[in-house]
Amino acid sequence: MRVGVFICHCGSNIAGTVDVARAAAExxxxxxxxxxxxxxxxxxxxxxxxxxxxxxxxxxxxxxxxACSPRMHELTFRRTIEKAGLNRYFLxxxxxxxxxxxxxxxxxxxxxxxxxxxxxxxxxxxxxxxLYSSSxxxxxxxxxxxGGVAGMQAALDCGDGGLxxxxxxxxxxxxxxxxxxxxxxxxxxxxxxxxxxxxxxxxQHDKIKLYAYSxxxxxxxxxxxxxxxxxxxxxxxxxxxxxxxxxxMEKCPSKNSYDYFNxxxxxxxxxxxxxxxxxxxxxxIDPNYCRQFTRGKCGVCAKICPxxxxxxxxxDEIVTEDVGAIIVASGYGLIDMDKFPEYGGGRYPxxxxxxxxxxxLNASGPxxxxxxxxxxxxxxxxxxxxxxxxxxxxxxxxxYCSNFCCMYIAKQAILTxxxxxxxxxxxxxxxxxxxxxxxxxxxxxxxxDYGAKYIRGRVSRIYPKGKKLIVVGADTLLGTQVExxxxxxxxxxxxxxxxxxxxxxxxxxxxxxxxxxxxxxHPKLRPVxxxxxxxxxxxxxxxxxxxxxxVGQGSAAASKVLALFSKxxxxxxxxxxxxxxxxxxxxxxxxxxCPFGAIQxxxxxxxxxxASVIETVCAxxxxxxxxxxxxxxxxxxxxxxxxxxxxxxxxxx
Amino acid sequence: MAEKxxxxxxxxxxxxxxxxxxxxxxxxxxxxxxxxxxPDDWSCCGSTPAHTVxxxxxxxxxxxxxTIIEKMGADTVTxxxxxxxxxxxxxxxxxxxxxxxxxxxxxLLDEPYTGxxxxxxxxxxxxxxxxxxxxxxxxTHALPGLIVAPYYGCILTRxxxxxxxxxxxxxxxxxxxxxxxxIKVADYAFKMECCGAAFGVPKKDMVNQLTYRVLSMALDAGxxxxxxxxxxxxxxxxLRQSQVNSTMGSSLTIPILYFSxxxxxxxxxxxxxxxxxxxxxxxxxxxxxxxTLEELAQREAKVKAAEAEAKAAAKSKKVQVKEEDSKxxxx
Numbered sequence: 016m017r018v019g020v021f022i023c024h025c026g027s028n029i030a031g032t033v034d035v036a037r038a039a040a041e042x043x044x045x046x047x048x049x050x051x052x053x054x055x056x057x058x059x060x061x062x063x064x065x066x067x068x069x070x071x072x073x074x075x076x077x078x079x080x081x082a083c084s085p086r087m088h089e090l091t092f093r094r095t096i097e098k099a100g101l102n103r104y105f106l107x108x109x110x111x112x113x114x115x116x117x118x119x120x121x122x123x124x125x126x127x128x129x130x131x132x133x134x135x136x137x138x139x140x141x142x143x144x145x146l147y148s149s150s151x152x153x154x155x156x157x158x159x160x161x162g163g164v165a166g167m168q169a170a171l172d173c174g175d176g177g178l179x180x181x182x183x184x185x186x187x188x189x190x191x192x193x194x195x196x197x198x199x200x201x202x203x204x205x206x207x208x209x210x211x212x213x214x215x216x217x218x219q220h221d222k223i224k225l226y227a228y229s230x231x232x233x234x235x236x237x238x239x240x241x242x243x244x245x246x247x248x249x250x251x252x253x254x255x256x257x258x259x260x261x262x263x264m265e266k267c268p269s270k271n272s273y274d275y276f277n278x279x280x281x282x283x284x285x286x287x288x289x290x291x292x293x294x295x296x297x298x299x300i301d302p303n304y305c306r307q308f309t310r311g312k313c314g315v316c317a318k319i320c321p322x323x324x325x326x327x328x329x330x331d332e333i334v335t336e337d338v339g340a341i342i343v344a345s346g347y348g349l350i351d352m353d354k355f356p357e358y359g360g361g362r363y364p365x366x367x368x369x370x371x372x373x374x375x376l377n378a379s380g381p382x383x384x385x386x387x388x389x390x391x392x393x394x395x396x397x398x399x400x401x402x403x404x405x406x407x408x409x410x411x412x413x414x415y416c417s418n419f420c421c422m423y424i425a426k427q428a429i430l431t432x433x434x435x436x437x438x439x440x441x442x443x444x445x446x447x448x449x450x451x452x453x454x455x456x457x458x459x460x461x462x463x464d465y466g467a468k469y470i471r472g473r474v475s476r477i478y479p480k481g482k483k484l485i486v487v488g489a490d491t492l493l494g495t496q497v498e499x500x501x502x503x504x505x506x507x508x509x510x511x512x513x514x515x516x517x518x519x520x521x522x523x524x525x526x527x528x529x530x531x532x533x534x535x536x537h538p539k540l541r542p543v544x545x546x547x548x549x550x551x552x553x554x555x556x557x558x559x560x561x562x563x564x565x566v567g568q569g570s571a572a573a574s575k576v577l578a579l580f581s582k583x584x585x586x587x588x589x590x591x592x593x594x595x596x597x598x599x600x601x602x603x604x605x606x607x608x609c610p611f612g613a614i615q616x617x618x619x620x621x622x623x624x625x626a627s628v629i630e631t632v633c634a635x636x637x638x639x640x641x642x643x644x645x646x647x648x649x650x651x652x653x654x655x656x657x658x659x660x661x662x663x664x665x666x667x668x
Numbered sequence: 669m670a671e672k673x674x675x676x677x678x679x680x681x682x683x684x685x686x687x688x689x690x691x692x693x694x695x696x697x698x699x700x701x702x703x704x705x706x707p708d709d710w711s712c713c714g715s716t717p718a719h720t721v722x723x724x725x726x727x728x729x730x731x732x733x734x735t736i737i738e739k740m741g742a743d744t745v746t747x748x749x750x751x752x753x754x755x756x757x758x759x760x761x762x763x764x765x766x767x768x769x770x771x772x773x774x775x776l777l778d779e780p781y782t783g784x785x786x787x788x789x790x791x792x793x794x795x796x797x798x799x800x801x802x803x804x805x806x807x808t809h810a811l812p813g814l815i816v817a818p819y820y821g822c823i824l825t826r827x828x829x830x831x832x833x834x835x836x837x838x839x840x841x842x843x844x845x846x847x848x849x850x851i852k853v854a855d856y857a858f859k860m861e862c863c864g865a866a867f868g869v870p871k872k873d874m875v876n877q878l879t880y881r882v883l884s885m886a887l888d889a890g891x892x893x894x895x896x897x898x899x900x901x902x903x904x905x906x907l908r909q910s911q912v913n914s915t916m917g918s919s920l921t922i923p924i925l926y927f928s929x930x931x932x933x934x935x936x937x938x939x940x941x942x943x944x945x946x947x948x949x950x951x952x953x954x955x956x957x958x959x960t961l962e963e964l965a966q967r968e969a970k971v972k973a974a975e976a977e978a979k980a981a982a983k984s985k986k987v988q989v990k991e992e993d994s995k996x997x998x999x
Binding site: 356357360362478479480481 | 835836837838857858885888
């Protein structure tokens with residue numbers, strides 16, 4: 016066995032705190048190592064060429080690259096040695112950058128640690144077996160979770176690319192947050208006017224199958240072959256019969272239902288179509304408010320419905336769809352007002368959130384676009400905007416910026432002046448963050464052309480005084496306290512992960528950060544991929560972002576799926592669990608612990624029952640190997656012997 | 669309630685400027701059957717002067733008292749003054765959470781504090797331990813016409829990790845207690861606003877302005893009296909009210925009573941026992957307005973009867989008019 020060791024400088028990233036030449040010299044002394052060298056950038060073209068040539072010249076049959084994390088370049092080097100004629104699993108990487116050079120400054124200690132890490136890799140690679148991947152068929156259908164602007168864009172692009180799309184939206188209509196906005200910055204385009212046509216396209220596209228008012232129940236499978244269970248929640252209205260005429264909504268006697276679409280700005284009916292442009296335009300009963308459910312009698316809608324679509328007995332229905340890839344565009348949530356007791360915590364009706372104000376501004380909103388105070392329906396003359404209500408506030412566990420509030424506040428200030436010319440807006444801000452195209456000019460316009468008074472400082476409290484609200488804050492530029500008598504206060508409440516984001520992530524086997532936002536595969540270079548192959552991200556589910564960024568990501572995710580589906584067959588990862596049928600006693604503990612359902616029972620010809628791994632389903636996590644009482648199930652490429660060889664390599668002396 | 673005995677740490681204010689808080693608190697506890705015992709040889713709680721200089725020293729001053737109380741065999745000390753309470757809580761929580769801090773403090777003490785005494789404000793004992801139902805059950809008198817703005821001050825419920833009681837921004841315990849004894853409570857936005865605290869001496873003008881805001885907001889909220897639970901708040905609002913009037917050009921005369929005094933009045937206790945005469949802004953009118961529950965019931969019955977009569981009269985008039993109308997139609 017002839018092992019070749021290649022130690023990378025990574026510029027000064029590694030060589031700065033690790034003596035790479037000495038490490039190479041040390042490695043040459045290790046039995047089995049036929050060749051060891053160090054190189055400036057091993058991942059560069061000449062660096063890879065060097066490996067290939069060394070394999071030929073020195074007749075190497077195992078390769079160790081000591082460089083960055085295998086997550087970065089393992090695939091690169093696997094391809095390199097494959098081109099030189101070696102099995103790609105005859106490569107091991109020693110991570111001496113993230114694990115060593117970046118974390119310590121003591122060059123002596125780092126060098127020692129690096130030598131040990133490389134020795135471990137050498138010991139492991141000598142135990143490596145050649146592995147070969149098998150190929151499997153791809154189901155070229157895609158599931159898009161979330162029917163906001165990002166999800167719709169992804170669905171449309173996939174559909175236009177010829178893929179069959181299953182679009183699942185949890186609320187009764189697609190459109191998401193964008194459908195609730197009045198105008199968009201920085202062009203003051205009417206939001207629903209530009210979104211509406213997209214929504215119609217989604218509804219009419221012959222490749223897109225829309226499940227509205229539905230949620231993901233369960234996901235099984237792997238890239239290319241997912242089985243998705245979708246819960247179609249009961250609407251109590253037969254949507255095949257409902258024509259969206261709205262008669263039921265007019266006659267419904269339960270007039271105080273919470274209006275989810277309008278964020279509770281005004282009540283709605285227990286049976287309702289959320290907004291005029293809703294897609295699908297179908298009615299839905301809210302059983303929390305419907306008298307048929309709360310009191311057991313009413314039935315007005317059933318009597319009035321001209322098509323007999325009402326069905327109080329309807330139950331949730333589970334449907335299964337098979338897809339090959341998943342795009343997650345499940346959107347974002349907003350922090351609750353009760354997190355701000357100093358702003359009244361929701362006790363003052365005239366302290367509202369930015370999204371509620373959008374609904375007040377909107378012509379199809381509950382006030383038909385007239386800005387009025389929720390308390391007494393009078394027109395406010397002084398409107399105060401509080402940016403960063405929760406954002407960038409460590410005490411609330413939200414250290415991040417919510418990305419788009421500065422811009423929508425500027426827009427709302429402009430629109431306030433448009434709606435009420437004799438009004439005055441005040442904006443309390445920490446910084447004005449407007450880095451997009453045409454964004455900074457827009458915030459300037461709000462101040463210079465529309466007279467919004469920007470006050471740099473935070474609001475300490477809001478309290479009512481008579482019919483007014485007193486907003487107490489600081490002006491840090493003047494170094495003074497300010498008090499404003501406001502008629503209406505709008506809080507730019509912080510963006511949070513969507514409710515249920517963590518649960519969905521568990522179903523998808525993707526990771527999420529401490530705030531519940533989904534984690535991309537690489538923050539710069541793989542922004543829409545996840546570490547689970549076949550699952551892609553789009554929109555604010557990954558982090559707060561505005562409309563253009565969400566649309567861009569929707570298209571990006573779609574292009575990734577189209578690229579994935581350009582092949583008919585995919586290669587499976589052979590680093591999966593394998594059962595030794597001679598030693599397996601058939602206890603099937605592994606079957607119970609496998610989180611992916613990848614293990615099944617198999618009866619051998621002699622009648623002996625053993626465990627059997629479904630190769631394409633196994634994710635190679637290794638839980639089964641530590642469960643097996645007799646060591647019969649082994650994870651290929653991470654067998655007990657391979658791992659023990661690594662341990663032995665560092666536990667000598 | 670009868671078995672449990674609380675240690676009662678009055679503190680220095682309640683022997684001097686706030687003696688009426690002490691008097692009324694003891695009377696109310698007596699009515700409610702809350703057993704209290706004052707620790708012997710208590711000393712300074714370690715508030716403001718000490719804790720602005722040295723936290724260990726401040727904690728040691730507080731812990732000395734807690735040690736005495738621990739030895740008394742009491743597991744809870746109830747404290748009327750929020751400053752004392754805060755000092756005790758800081759010492760108690762700091763010493764139970766942090767071993768090294770505890771050792772540092774105990775180093776200064778003759779006898780170590782082992783952390784066995786929970787400090788609670790008298791308000792908290794009433795709200796949580798006695799309970800609103802028991803508080804309401806002792807009421808014999810009513811104060812009709814009185815609308816109280818409950819004023820909690822800054823440190824009774826803050827900082828939340830120290831106070832561990834009620835809501836830090838919108839407390840309701842005093843509101844609920846006053847409502848339980850039948851007193852009307854105003855929706856008062858300045859429950860926690862600064863009264864000026866101890867800056868009355870070095871920064872009189874500033875304190876006058878702050879106090880003025882607190883007082884005038886009570887009037888704006890429709891109140892004609894303010895209830896307090898802190899000797900310093902009481903002093904700033906009551907003793908300085910004439911000062912506020914002269915600097916701010918106002919003519920405020922809002923009586924500032926301890927919540928215990930108001931509760932005591934509804935329990936039929938005499939103004940003398942409750943130290944009402946110790947107040948600077950007179951609360952005589954409130955005392956004079958006091959009636960028994962029977963009188964209140966009679967008064968309400970009278971009003972109801974009058975209302976019913978008026979309604980009946982209006983109805984009969986309508987009927988008459990209608991009858992006349994129909995008559996004219998007939999003819």
